Amino acid sequence: xxFHIHHHHDEKTCPAGDPERLxxxxxxxxxxxxxxxxxxxxxxxxxxxxxxxxxVETDDYGALVEGLRPIVPAGSATIRPVGDVQTQVQAAMSQx
Numbered sequence: 001x002x003f004h005i006h007h008h009h010d011e012k013t014c015p016a017g018d019p020e021r022l023x024x025x026x027x028x029x030x031x032x033x034x035x036x037x038x039x040x041x042x043x044x045x046x047x048x049x050x051x052x053x054x055x056v057e058t059d060d061y062g063a064l065v066e067g068l069r070p071i072v073p074a075g076s077a078t079i080r081p082v083g084d085v086q087t088q089v090q091a092a093m094s095q096x
Contacts, residue, residue: 002041003064004082005054009075014050025074026052033067036060050075055082 015021033040033056041055052071058064068077 001057001059002082002084003054003056003058004080005052005056005068005077007052007054007068007071007075007077009050009071011050013074015074016047025070028070029068032070033064036063036067038064038067 015025030040030043033054037058037060039057041057042053043055044053045051046053056064056067064079071077
């Protein structure tokens with residue numbers, strides 16, 4: 001299953017100015033996801049907006065949560081399951 005994740009923190013919790021915190025949080029999140037068996041399809045960042053975006057694939061929501069653990073203290077995340085557009089459109093068209 002695919003998930004879209006939007007993680008937001010603010011300038012007060014941003015680890016960018018602290019190399020040790022940055023190493024323990026955002027530098028650690030992609031390896032942590034992989035270690036938990038979560039495939040990262042893509043990852044993007046808007047540094048001035050303090051926003052990170054991930055698309056991941058997993059059938060284990062618990063593994064997803066564990067993989068995100070390094071960035072949990074830095075802010076909050078919205079996690080939404082998503083589906084392939086073409087697949088969904090074709091399914092809807094075949095029902096008519």
